[in-house]
Amino acid sequence: YEQMRKVGAAAREMLVAAAAKEWNVPAAEITVENGVIKHPSGKQGRFGAFAEKANQMPVPADPKLKDPSQFKFIGKEGATKRLDSAEKSNGTAVFTLDINEPDMLTVVIARAPRFGATVASFDATAAKAVSGVVDVKQVPTGVAVYAKGFWPAKTARDLLKITWDDSKAEKRGTQQLLSEFRDLSKTPGKTVKTEGDFEAEAAKPGGRVIEAEFVFPYLAHAPMEPLNAFIHWQGDTVTSRYGSQFPTPDHATIAKILGVPMEKVSLKTILAGGSFGRRAQQTVHVAAELAEVAKAIGPGKPIKLVWTREDDMRGGYYRPFSVHRMRGVVRDGKIQAWSDTIVGQSIMKGSPFEAMTFKDGLDSTAYEGSNEIPYEVANFKCDLHQVDVGVPVLWWRSVGHTHTGYAVEAFVDELLEAAGKDPVEGRLELMSKKPRHAGVLRAVAELADWKNAKLEPGHARGVAVVESFNTFVAQVVEMSMGAEGPKIHKVWCAVDCGVAVNPDIIRAQMEGGIGF
Known part of the structure; x- marks a missing residue:
């Protein structure tokens, strides 16, 4: 916010300087309002008229910012309206699913039913017999069907006969994972933060030890528009269009896979029908899959890669499955001790973000919100079991806070009830x-x-x-x-x-x- 204010103020000064030079008047006599530069002599012009000359002016090192009391739009209720609301409401807004280029092929992929499985062999005879199907190719993530429209592509995919190699697949189900996570939660994990001595406080007579378990399942993002993307590889150039939250990594991934210089690759970010983080993957797997389907069939063919709703729900990159085992000590109407043992997967492990988010070997997004609770408790402990599971996971809305916020607030309610405190007043006493x-x-x-x-x-x-x-x-x-x-x-x-x-x-x- 502050950076953008400074950029805007600098641009404003440069535009005024350009106008002052052209009109041969002092810059201090010029005013700017609603995109119009004015001088008391009657001379005026819009920003566009001075943009080229302003670009030649020196950039102010410390531009003067507008005093907040003079704000017309910032912080004002109803001062501005979204420019895209009408298009989104009347159906004229263009999303990736709306793209329909001449001779475009629609691609759907048969992916393994188990995470980590790969294609051992496949028979596409029946699939290729479907009218409108152009080709069937194996790609790193499965078997891709190319067709002149979605329905023939989806129909053909259902007819594929695929033998999957499950030797490296994740085979544990929810109940087994829950049992393993629960067992781990009953043992000390790696310490994230400790103050005082929880165990010593819990061992003292006269207190009440309260324990609670919170289980958080895998959660799909389920945006209104499932994942999809458009690409046209023409040999020495690439154009792509889709709703991306990570256009820079996506751009680099497409260029690398297709062997085209970055400057020859165009990625236009368009509207996305929801995301909640799903269109920003630490593995950039959507961009990689898009480039791979283009590479498999060769250049010269515009392609739209489509994930069905079922693909989207089954495709992984969920909010991580996690368990919080929490213990608290209440004595003399006060919360004397707090412990939170977390078991969960790392979102960042093995990704470029690991270097930024890992602390002492642990993914900070797995415990954020649990290690720094807003309540003053003298004896505090937070520890983590960081486990590996073959289910791909991803940030979901507020990353770690989607589970830590719930666990902390639900547990403090239990402790305050045991202490005989009002939920509001009891919280405020600790804040x-x-x-x-x-x-x-x-x-x-x-x-x-x-x-x-x-x-x-x-x-x-x-x-x-x-x-x-x-x-x-x-x-x-x-x-x-x-x-x-x-x-x-x-x-x-x-x-x-x-x-x-x-x-x-x-x-x-x-x-x-x-x-x-």
Whole structure:
């Protein structure tokens, strides 16, 4: 945010300098409003008229930033509107699935039913007999069917006869993994953080030791638009278009696989129908697969690679499966000790991001949020068992906080109940060193009238506060349990994300997350 402000201020000064030079007037006499550069003499011009000359001006080392009191758009509710909302609503917005180039081939891939398996052999006789099928090729990730449209490609794929080599595949199922993870969680992992002495505190008489287990399953991202991508390799040049969150690594991957210089490869990032992190893979596997299907059939053929909804759900790169075994000690109405043993996979291991995210051999994204809880507890311990499983995993929304936030907040509720404390007041008592956590918690409690609310029979309220990526969010939820399960009646939310550049976007993200 601050960098972009400085870039904008520098560009503004350069445009003014260009205009001042052309009009032969002092720059101090020039004003800028709504993209128009003006002088009291009546001379004026839009940015575009001075862009070329401004580019020749020296770049200011320390451009003057606008005083926040003069902001017209930043932080103003309703000051700006999204430019893409109408297109997304009326169907004119172009996503990868909408691409339909002349002579384009649609490609679907039969991938192994087990992660890590490879093609031993395949028979494509029946598949090639389907009208519209152009070719069938083996690629690193499976067997690709090339056709003049999606339906013949999908129909042909269903007719492939493939023998898979499972010798290196992951064969453990959910129940076996859960059993192994649970066993590990009952033993000490590698220490992430320790303060005081949890075990000594737990051994003292007169306290109550509370234990809880939280199990978090693999989760698919399930964006509205499944994975897909377009590529046209013409031998010495490549053009590609798709919704990518990692265009630079994708660009390099396509260039490397097809043996084309980077400057001859074009990757245009277009709208993506949702992602939640799925279109930014640490392995860049989508870009690699796209380049491989183009390479397998040869240059000169525009190709659209499509993953079906089923492919997307079964294709891995899930939020990691993990278990938290938590223990706490409550004595004399206070939380005296806290322990969290985590068992889970590393998202970053073996990727280019390992060097940035690993600390003492452990992936920090596996425990972030559990090692730095917002509550002051004298005796604290967080440890991790980092396990290897053959299921590919990926960041999902808020990375580690998707499980650590839940575990921490659910467990502190249990401890506060045992201590006889109110969920809001009890949290605040432990937050003297966490003003931003406390700020959103107080704000949401006031919004929900936590102290004075009269609840209907059968209704209950819960509260939580979590920080993720320097944004602090607290929510109060009112719910009831009926014959069909839990029913949410109302949610109150308070957010502290620092400078609210566009409040409408923040509100939409919070409302969308709550609805999801």
